[in-house]
Amino acid sequence: MKPIPMTRRPLVAALAAISLLASAGAALAQAPAKLKVGLMLPYTGTFAALGIAIENGFRLYVSENGGKLAGREIEFFKVDDESDPAKATDNVNKLIKRDNVDVLIGTVHSGVAMAKVAKDSGTLLIVPNAGADAVTGPMCAVNIFRSSFSNWQPGYAMGEVVAKKGHKKVVTITWKYAAGDESVRGFKEAFEKGGGKVVKELSLPFPNVEFQSLLTEIAASKPDAVYTFFAGGGAVKFVKDYAAAGLKKSIPLYGAGFLTDGTLDAQGADAEGLLTTLHYADSLGTPRDNAFRLSYAKTFKLQPDVYAVQGYDAGQMLGIGLGAVKGDLSKKAEFAAALQKAKINSPRGPFSISKSNNPVQDIYLRQVTGKENKLIGIASKGLSDPGRGCRL
Numbered sequence: 001m002k003p004i005p006m007t008r009r010p011l012v013a014a015l016a017a018i019s020l021l022a023s024a025g026a027a028l029a030q031a032p033a034k035l036k037v038g039l040m041l042p043y044t045g046t047f048a049a050l051g052i053a054i055e056n057g058f059r060l061y062v063s064e065n066g067g068k069l070a071g072r073e074i075e076f077f078k079v080d081d082e083s084d085p086a087k088a089t090d091n092v093n094k095l096i097k098r099d100n101v102d103v104l105i106g107t108v109h110s111g112v113a114m115a116k117v118a119k120d121s122g123t124l125l126i127v128p129n130a131g132a133d134a135v136t137g138p139m140c141a142v143n144i145f146r147s148s149f150s151n152w153q154p155g156y157a158m159g160e161v162v163a164k165k166g167h168k169k170v171v172t173i174t175w176k177y178a179a180g181d182e183s184v185r186g187f188k189e190a191f192e193k194g195g196g197k198v199v200k201e202l203s204l205p206f207p208n209v210e211f212q213s214l215l216t217e218i219a220a221s222k223p224d225a226v227y228t229f230f231a232g233g234g235a236v237k238f239v240k241d242y243a244a245a246g247l248k249k250s251i252p253l254y255g256a257g258f259l260t261d262g263t264l265d266a267q268g269a270d271a272e273g274l275l276t277t278l279h280y281a282d283s284l285g286t287p288r289d290n291a292f293r294l295s296y297a298k299t300f301k302l303q304p305d306v307y308a309v310q311g312y313d314a315g316q317m318l319g320i321g322l323g324a325v326k327g328d329l330s331k332k333a334e335f336a337a338a339l340q341k342a343k344i345n346s347p348r349g350p351f352s353i354s355k356s357n358n359p360v361q362d363i364y365l366r367q368v369t370g371k372e373n374k375l376i377g378i379a380s381k382g383l384s385d386p387g388r389g390c391r392l
């Protein structure tokens with residue numbers, strides 16, 4: 001049988017189609033693979049709102065950059081860690097082993113141990129909240145960064161403030177776990193250096209909110225002031241119970257700023273006037289913060305808080321590091337060096353990253369006025385975590 005002769009026109013069309021397919025294939029081959037980002041955050045429980053704000057902040061930064069970081073599109077994987085330390089290893093392994101993520105962003109609760117797994121596996125981790133001192137202390141590693149704070153930082157700043165106010169006798173109250181313990185330790189260090197004395201340290205297990213007997217104990221001790229660390233849903237309940245027990249009028253309450261951040265709608269008048277220390281305030285009034293607040297409010301129909309800022313800055317830090325290594329995350333030392341050289345242009349104000357990969361930042365004194373944590377001043381300028389025991 002004779003071959004069917006091909007006329008010229010279909011031949012040209014076929015060749016054109018082949019070359020089109022080839023160039024599409026080449027383009028596909030050249031497009032960098034998507035960057036797999038694993039979000040391990042609480043989406044249920046007392047810290048649920050914190051996890052959502054962090055994710056919103058992170059996504060806002062990515063979307064402001066056209067959905068890409070350093071030219072790579074982002075693909076998200078999510079795990080609800082429920083702020084449950086017992087499930088932490090399983091949860092983080094879901095992201096690392098099942099989903100094969102390139103980067104971990106998490107978490108909120110200091111007891112949910114991601115850092116050890118990240119350190120052992122070498123997976124890049126940016127912590128957008130959990131303040132556990134160990135993460136940028138003894139556990140520090142070239143691939144572990146924080147966009148938030150160490151628990152010591154706001155506590156230490158408040159210790160100085162309360163000592164300067166002339167209070168001598170303070171009772172502390174918090175949840176019994178790393179964040180509470182370390183926040184109180186930071187407070188106590190500065191307060192006692194300033195001449196005060198922590199006369200009683202009260203605590204209850206996380207995430208319990210049965211404060212009544214402890215409030216009775218505070219009333220009986222008659223301290224000059226109370227220092228506290230609570231956050232999320234627990235902070236709402238504590239502030240309301242403190243006022244309902246009649247203590248707000250007689251014993252001034254001071255806290256790490258989580259006490260009143262993202263909580264003011266629910267706390268209402270019971271929070272009015274409270275003084276707290278944190279690396280963010282609602283009324284910074286800088287062009288950078290104004291633009292961020294507007295963009296966040298438009299996108300999510302919500303006001304941002306410190307958690308949103310920390311999520312946003314985790315995005316910025318990832319973008320800076322990725323840009324420096326041109327998307328190649330195996331270059332860990334170069335990634336870290338770029339961040340340690342950078343000034344992060346945060347809504348909170350510019351901050352740098354210490355040698356143990358923790359923010360060096362201003363800690364503000366704020367006062368609740370209506371629905372805002374209003375800026376009073378800088379409590380501690382460029383406060384660096386001591387990072388005791390860090391060996392990178």
Ligand code: PHB
Nearest residue numbers: 109110130131179231258
């Ligand atoms: C923490 O567990 O480190 C923690 C949780 C919530 C906060 C701050 C710190 O708001």
